Amino acid sequence: MAGSSTAAVWAAHHAGCYGPHSRARRHHQLRPLPLPARRGGASLASRPPPRASSSLATAVAAPAVARTASEEAVYEVVLRQAALIEEGAGRRTTRTATAPRRPTRPRWAEEDGAARDGELIGWGLLGDAYDRCGEVCAEYAKTFYLGTQLMTPERRKAVWAIYVWCRRTDELVDGPNASYITPTALDRWEKRLEDLFEGRPYDMYDAALSDTVQKFPVDIQPFKDMIEGMRLDLWKSRYMTFDELYLYCYYVAGTVALMTVPVMGLSPDSKASTEWVYNSALALGIANQLTNILRDVGEDARRGRIYLPLDELAQAGLTEEDIFRGKVTDKWRKFMKGQIQRARLFFDEAEKGVAHLDSASRWPVLASLSLYRQILDAIEANDYNNFTKRAYVGKAKKLLSLPVAYARAVVAS
Ligand SMILES: CC(C)=CCC/C(C)=C/CC/C(C)=C/CC/C(C)=C/[C@@H]1[C@@H](COP(=O)(O)OP(=O)(O)O)[C@]1(C)CC/C=C(\C)CC/C=C(\C)CCC=C(C)C
Numbered sequence: 001m002a003g004s005s006t007a008a009v010w011a012a013h014h015a016g017c018y019g020p021h022s023r024a025r026r027h028h029q030l031r032p033l034p035l036p037a038r039r040g041g042a043s044l045a046s047r048p049p050p051r052a053s054s055s056l057a058t059a060v061a062a063p064a065v066a067r068t069a070s071e072e073a074v075y076e077v078v079l080r081q082a083a084l085i086e087e088g089a090g091r092r093t094t095r096t097a098t099a100p101r102r103p104t105r106p107r108w109a110e111e112d113g114a115a116r117d118g119e120l121i122g123w124g125l126l127g128d129a130y131d132r133c134g135e136v137c138a139e140y141a142k143t144f145y146l147g148t149q150l151m152t153p154e155r156r157k158a159v160w161a162i163y164v165w166c167r168r169t170d171e172l173v174d175g176p177n178a179s180y181i182t183p184t185a186l187d188r189w190e191k192r193l194e195d196l197f198e199g200r201p202y203d204m205y206d207a208a209l210s211d212t213v214q215k216f217p218v219d220i221q222p223f224k225d226m227i228e229g230m231r232l233d234l235w236k237s238r239y240m241t242f243d244e245l246y247l248y249c250y251y252v253a254g255t256v257a258l259m260t261v262p263v264m265g266l267s268p269d270s271k272a273s274t275e276w277v278y279n280s281a282l283a284l285g286i287a288n289q290l291t292n293i294l295r296d297v298g299e300d301a302r303r304g305r306i307y308l309p310l311d312e313l314a315q316a317g318l319t320e321e322d323i324f325r326g327k328v329t330d331k332w333r334k335f336m337k338g339q340i341q342r343a344r345l346f347f348d349e350a351e352k353g354v355a356h357l358d359s360a361s362r363w364p365v366l367a368s369l370s371l372y373r374q375i376l377d378a379i380e381a382n383d384y385n386n387f388t389k390r391a392y393v394g395k396a397k398k399l400l401s402l403p404v405a406y407a408r409a410v411v412a413s
Pocket residue numbers: 144147148159162163166167170174252253254256257258260261264277278280281282284285288289292293296350351353354357364365368
């Protein structure tokens with residue numbers, strides 16, 4: 001379980017090996033990307049279980065700093081994404097729209113009879129598409145929406161479009177039609193993703209994203225990896241170790257960081273390596289998902305799912321039955337304290353990266369980081385009853401977080 005020596009290992013691992021000022025520039029050594037592992041290939045998710053690790057999960061027992069199999073695989077993706085940014089647009093760019101715009105003929109527009117040819121821009125439809133994305137974000141994710149209100153208008157629209165695609169992807173396996181979703185349906189969703197990246201959006205939400213990925217140097221890989229995470233959700237409802245869970249968290253949430261950093265932009269003044277900043281961003285995705293998981297233990301259990309490392313549960317003297325029974329005991333409190341501590345370490349790691357983002361993006365990112373982190377405080381305030389009580393951050397606390405985040409963002413400048 002995570003402890004103070006875990007923090008030391010974590011810090012040594014991420015700051016020492018790939019610290020902010022590491023000039024290692026390892027991207028030229030990239031091995032072929034282990035992800036995606038789609039049709040025909042063995043996916044990371046279906047690999048044999050990783051070797052015994054010395055990661056955050058097991059650091060106390062084995063305080064070496066080697067990366068686990070999942071961390072290694074995910075780090076490869078991070079390196080590749082960082083390299084793409086550097087190759088495509090020059091280092092630490094806040095580039096917008098350097099890629100040539102391809103003509104866009106959206107099928108939804110044809111179906112509506114609203115447009116037959118040409119680009120969406122000029123038809124005034126793209127503005128509507130982004131507005132609709134903003135409405136969805138406002139309705140489903142008040143916390144993120146608040147964060148986007150602090151962004152520049154171009155970035156805000158791009159993040160809305162990314163948000164909507166992520167939400168729709170998640171809805172495929174979590175929404176009302178989830179029981180009808182098959183691997184083939186996810187394959188079709190992936191084909192549709194490829195089409196929109198090629199400038200052939202299917203509907204207006206896709207059209208907004210299609211425009212976004214032409215304006216910002218956003219790569220398709222994290223989107224494909226998120227779909228891989230949804231494939232996992234179709235068959236996997238138990239995680240034996242933290243290493244397994246970490247990979248899942250990368251797929252469904254770490255990917256969001258890799259999608260959004262090219263929109264947020266990196267600071268031209270930062271001396272940190274691009275891959276280090278990406279790694280901090282990844283930590284935010286992981287932290288958010290671990291927080292989601294800890295908040296939703298009861299809800300997930302009612303769907304037969306346990307997103308907790310079963311080996312750590314056993315070490316704490318707890319069983320799956322204890323989760324389904326949902327009784328808050330001292331054993332549960334102790335277990336939860338460790339899980340919360342680990343999530344906080346990921347938030348701390350992420351926070352270090354914020355100063356290296358473009359200055360206009362620091363406030364929104366810090367604000368949303370702080371709002372999400374406070375969910376962990378709320379679980380504590382509920383005396384660790386995440387079986388029947390939903391942890392949430394009240395309006396007053398949310399509003400107070402904004403000036404606090406602003407002050408921290410200014411200090412980070
Ligand atoms: C250097 C540095 C710190 C950079 C910051 C990088 C950055 C901006 C990272 C963003 C990280 C982030 C917001 C991750 C989202 C994680 C998340 C909430 C994932 C959810 C997965 C599945 O959860 P589950 O099914 O268990 O939960 P639900 O009950 O269904 O909620 C997701 C649902 C996957 C889909 C993700 C989303 C819908 C959220 C996407 C969010 C954005 C694009 C907004 C980002 C905006 C801001 C202001 C950070």
